[in-house]
Amino acid sequence: MSSSHSSHSSHSGSNSNNSSQAASPGARLRQAWQQPPLCIPGVFAPLVARMAQRLGFRAVYLSGGALSAGYGVPDVGLLSVSEFADEIRRIAAATDLPLLADADTGFGETLNVERTVRLYESAGAAGLHLEDQQLPKRCGHLSGKTLIEPGQMEAKIRAAVAARRDPAFVIIARTDARGVTDLADALKRAERYVAAGADAIFPEALQSVEEFAAFARALPGVPLLANMTEFGKSPLLAAQQLAELGYAMVLYPLTAFRAAMRAAQETLGSLARLGHQRDSLPSMLTRAELYDLLDYTDYEARDRVYFSVSVTPPP
Numbered sequence: 001m002s003s004s005h006s007s008h009s010s011h012s013g014s015n016s017n018n019s020s021q022a023a024s025p026g027a028r029l030r031q032a033w034q035q036p037p038l039c040i041p042g043v044f045a046p047l048v049a050r051m052a053q054r055l056g057f058r059a060v061y062l063s064g065g066a067l068s069a070g071y072g073v074p075d076v077g078l079l080s081v082s083e084f085a086d087e088i089r090r091i092a093a094a095t096d097l098p099l100l101a102d103a104d105t106g107f108g109e110t111l112n113v114e115r116t117v118r119l120y121e122s123a124g125a126a127g128l129h130l131e132d133q134q135l136p137k138r139c140g141h142l143s144g145k146t147l148i149e150p151g152q153m154e155a156k157i158r159a160a161v162a163a164r165r166d167p168a169f170v171i172i173a174r175t176d177a178r179g180v181t182d183l184a185d186a187l188k189r190a191e192r193y194v195a196a197g198a199d200a201i202f203p204e205a206l207q208s209v210e211e212f213a214a215f216a217r218a219l220p221g222v223p224l225l226a227n228m229t230e231f232g233k234s235p236l237l238a239a240q241q242l243a244e245l246g247y248a249m250v251l252y253p254l255t256a257f258r259a260a261m262r263a264a265q266e267t268l269g270s271l272a273r274l275g276h277q278r279d280s281l282p283s284m285l286t287r288a289e290l291y292d293l294l295d296y297t298d299y300e301a302r303d304r305v306y307f308s309v310s311v312t313p314p315p
Helices: 025-032 046-054 064-070 081-094 110-123 150-163 183-196 209-218 239-245 255-274 278-283 287-293 296-308
Strands: 038-041 060-062 099-102 127-131 170-175 200-203 225-227 249-252
Touching: 025 127, 025 170, 038 060, 046 060, 046 081, 046 287, 060 064, 060 081, 064 081, 064 099, 064 255, 081 099, 081 110, 110 127, 110 150, 127 150, 150 170, 150 183, 170 183, 183 200, 183 209, 200 225, 209 239, 239 249, 255 278, 287 296
Parallel strands: 038 249, 060 099, 099 127, 127 170, 170 200, 225 249
Antiparallel strands: none
């Protein structure tokens, strides 16, 4: 992460006077990846997006896996585009950072992809990624995936590009071919997807440093996204190493979600065993820290101002 940590960057879109707000979300995401590595953490709630902004991240991500898990279901394409768009809207309202969002397979064929792009863009996303899996889709690091034909994916990309109102809205093509066929097929597909209009390529589930390097060498000048999801098929490489290999963006889709779920499990387990939560207090945000993250005092101050203005009744 190239930007420095800060305890108070900006709190929400409505309160920030950041000059970068003049640019569209897509334009800001494109600008951010010009300074690699752009580390993009998955945020599973609007408040987590605000936390990421305060910690100095330059973009955030909505993961379909995290969103599905939050609903208590696996990442197999069960949620609808409306549920994704609703969450995008909530997250985008809580942060000034550009938000990249998972769009799975586009929720259908080309006309569905058009609608997906329009809904995501109007909800405030900076861009999305589409994958070349068939439904029912699977997590990119699990077995049992099947691929659509490259021509079908090219048609989806063309539909996505045509549907965006802002030409800077980012369309990333994800290929899952490495885990289904081989690296050569993944590269061929990536080349075709770029020719079809994709702004960047997301090669899923590469299995070694050598594969990451080979993929980048084969696509010079193409913005690439590396997925550093935990417990998957890819080695967990440092962001700077990935930047040196040629990757503009590094994704951490479930890192915070997994850590938060473990913390919840341990806290609830302790409560169940002990009948009190006193031992868990050191690992909690304090009331003051939570209120600070929520800008509680700003809300109170504005409320006081509104009520301090005297209103002269009409004659």
